[in-house]
Amino acid sequence: MQDKPYFCPNCRSNRVKFSMISSFSQRFMKDALTGTVQEVTEPQQIQDTEPTIQCLVCSFTGNEMRFIKQAEREPRSVTPTDPSYS
Numbered sequence: 001m002q003d004k005p006y007f008c009p010n011c012r013s014n015r016v017k018f019s020m021i022s023s024f025s026q027r028f029m030k031d032a033l034t035g036t037v038q039e040v041t042e043p044q045q046i047q048d049t050e051p052t053i054q055c056l057v058c059s060f061t062g063n064e065m066r067f068i069k070q071a072e073r074e075p076r077s078v079t080p081t082d083p084s085y086s
Contacts (some may be wrong), residue, residue, distance in 0.1 A: 001051050002064065010060035014077060018054035018067070023048070023063035 001020060008014040026043040030036065054061045 002068065004066035004068045005071040005076065006053065006075055007076075008055040008058060009062070009066050009070040011058035012070075014055050014057040014075075014085075015071070019056055021052040021054055021055045021061065022046075022054055032081060 006015060006018055011043040023046040025046055027041040028037050029039040031038055049062045050062060053064050053067050055067075
């Protein structure tokens, strides 16, 4: 996962709430007649070339670069604030 800003390309309102989705593979063997599970292996994570990101506002899911490119197209402007009260 890259240290770059995200911006949801679908709802275009979320810049902060996301989740990373990963996949696992787990092998098992079943009895052909009864359907009972006879053997199970430990789950193994499937390595993705690029993380899959989900927007937690609208549930849109896509590859990480879509969120990064959208943030680059519409960068967040920094507004200066004056914390002192006069």
